[in-house]
Amino acid sequence: MESKNTFNYKMTLAYDGTHYCGWQIQPNGITIQEILQNAIKIILKEEVAIIGSGRTDAGVHAFGQTAHFKHTTEINLYRFQASLNGVLPYDIRVKQIEFVPLDFHAQYSAIGKTYQYHLYLDRVQMPFCRLYSWHVHEKINLELLKEGASLFLGTHDFTSFANEAHAGCAAHDPIRTLKRLDIIPEEGGVCLEVEADGFLYKMVRNIVGTLVEVSSGKRKPSDIPRIFADKDRRLAGFAAPPQGLFLMRVDYP
Amino acid sequence: MESKNTFNYKMTLAYDGTHYCGWQIQPNGITIQEILQNAIKIILKEEVAIIGSGRTDAGVHAFGQTAHFKHTTEINLYRFQASLNGVLPYDIRVKQIEFVPLDFHAQYSAIGKTYQYHLYLDRVQMPFCRLYSWHVHEKINLELLKEGASLFLGTHDFTSFANEAHAGCAAHDPIRTLKRLDIIPEEGGVCLEVEADGFLYKMVRNIVGTLVEVSSGKRKPSDIPRIFADKDRRLAGFAAPPQGLFLMRVDYP
Numbered sequence: 001m002e003s004k005n006t007f008n009y010k011m012t013l014a015y016d017g018t019h020y021c022g023w024q025i026q027p028n029g030i031t032i033q034e035i036l037q038n039a040i041k042i043i044l045k046e047e048v049a050i051i052g053s054g055r056t057d058a059g060v061h062a063f064g065q066t067a068h069f070k071h072t073t074e075i076n077l078y079r080f081q082a083s084l085n086g087v088l089p090y091d092i093r094v095k096q097i098e099f100v101p102l103d104f105h106a107q108y109s110a111i112g113k114t115y116q117y118h119l120y121l122d123r124v125q126m127p128f129c130r131l132y133s134w135h136v137h138e139k140i141n142l143e144l145l146k147e148g149a150s151l152f153l154g155t156h157d158f159t160s161f162a163n164e165a166h167a168g169c170a171a172h173d174p175i176r177t178l179k180r181l182d183i184i185p186e187e188g189g190v191c192l193e194v195e196a197d198g199f200l201y202k203m204v205r206n207i208v209g210t211l212v213e214v215s216s217g218k219r220k221p222s223d224i225p226r227i228f229a230d231k232d233r234r235l236a237g238f239a240a241p242p243q244g245l246f247l248m249r250v251d252y253p
Numbered sequence: 254m255e256s257k258n259t260f261n262y263k264m265t266l267a268y269d270g271t272h273y274c275g276w277q278i279q280p281n282g283i284t285i286q287e288i289l290q291n292a293i294k295i296i297l298k299e300e301v302a303i304i305g306s307g308r309t310d311a312g313v314h315a316f317g318q319t320a321h322f323k324h325t326t327e328i329n330l331y332r333f334q335a336s337l338n339g340v341l342p343y344d345i346r347v348k349q350i351e352f353v354p355l356d357f358h359a360q361y362s363a364i365g366k367t368y369q370y371h372l373y374l375d376r377v378q379m380p381f382c383r384l385y386s387w388h389v390h391e392k393i394n395l396e397l398l399k400e401g402a403s404l405f406l407g408t409h410d411f412t413s414f415a416n417e418a419h420a421g422c423a424a425h426d427p428i429r430t431l432k433r434l435d436i437i438p439e440e441g442g443v444c445l446e447v448e449a450d451g452f453l454y455k456m457v458r459n460i461v462g463t464l465v466e467v468s469s470g471k472r473k474p475s476d477i478p479r480i481f482a483d484k485d486r487r488l489a490g491f492a493a494p495p496q497g498l499f500l501m502r503v504d505y506p
Contacts (some may be wrong), residue, residue: 016380
């Protein structure tokens with residue numbers, strides 16, 4: 001039971017996932033959730049449980065991950081943010097902290113998410129992009145990329161594009177609605193920006209891997225509807241590597 | 254004496270300086286020059302001496318460093334570049350290799366250089382910029398920054414803005430001509446782009462350090478002409494940290 005004096009804090013976070021084993025606490029490596037909980041414990045002198053909007057895998061980055069935690073103390077938000085950023089390593093930053101209603105839940109209240117995936121297409125990858133993009137060596141046909149991307153839009157059963165979640169994660173309804181899959185030209189390549197009401201495990205990286213196969217001529221765009229229909233993960237392309245992926249935004253009502 | 258069968262190779266290089274002790278070979282740490290020479294030795298089965306356009310310090314990056322080396326074999330440029338990038342770590346990349354006349358010298362033939370320095374000014378620095386910009390916590394007045402920058406333009410004796418070079422480096426003529434010092438707004442802050450016929454040791458970082466003192470109100474713009482006149486390094490500001498600095502381009506006739 002929550003007392004009257006419970007406050008719910010929503011944090012917006014940016015992190016460079018290069019040196020972490022992903023978001024979620026696990027026994028075999030350092031995770032962002034663990035580092036954050038430890039930092040909050042240093043400041044509040046108390047354990048808190050931070051709940052994120054969802055996991056990000058090892059090597060995946062966030063520009064706008066969200067998380068919430070509850071605490072009985074009303075904390076000065078500006079000072080708390082400054083203290084946290086003072087304690088945290090420079091590759092994890094708290095962009096914002098705000099009070100939210102007690103029923104706000106970073107994961108269950110979310111109604112949409114936006115990811116970016118950066119494909120580096122030039123022959124020589126600039127070293128500053130090596131941790132933040134996938135250097136694709138195949139020649140990419142942008143028309144095929146556009147055609148392939150359009151076939152993912154709308155409401156589908158994404159079973160074929162979802163890896164099995166870790167043990168302990170209940171299987172969810174595999175129906176998702178992709179609102180956008182934009183192809184944005186950028187220095188050295190393209191950025192794929194994808195927005196949906198939610199994503200299954202490894203869904204973005206599996207879509208990107210399949211799109212690279214389609215746009216490099218290894219598969220036909222017409223394979224995509226068939227892969228959807230067969231609901232078999234083994235039919236889709238391999239997962240694109242993690243370092244090109246950024247969780248950009250989590251939307252709430 | 255160079256035989257008729259000597260070929261002069263010019264390389265254009267990009268590197269992330271984070272993990273290196275600068276460009277120039279030294280006994281106490283791994284440098285970019287050393288890694289490059291080792292990579293070339295693996296491919297050509299022979300020692301070569303690579304001469305860069307100039308040093309970059311530990312932590313400083315390059316988008317367009319240049320270097321040359323001579324060799325008696327005419328090498329297929331496309332394949333050589335691909336092999337080198339195959340052997341080099343991903344934080345050092347060969348962007349281009351070309352044949353140049355035998356009298357081309359990466360350092361002595363240079364007639365100009367362009368550097369960028371990235372100042373991160375927002376309260377929270379995005380983690381992806383932490384290795385590529387200086388997070389300035391003071392409030393920066395952009396009008397003062399512009400006024401200060403304009404006072405560096407033109408031909409000056411830059412003695413007050415040059416650190417003493419390492420032992421073994423002859424003191425050079427301290428007169429340099431700054432052609433441009435542009436202030437370009439960018440995500441989170443500003444980029445200072447500075448072009449000159451040449452730069453003294455730590456000159457860009459000393460100029461940037463002084464400009465940050467001027468634009469944060471610690472000094473007056475009118476201090477700058479006085480610092481020039483006194484020709485005393487101790488009068489200028491501290492050097493800005495290395496990670497914001499990029500060697501962008503070296504110009505030749």
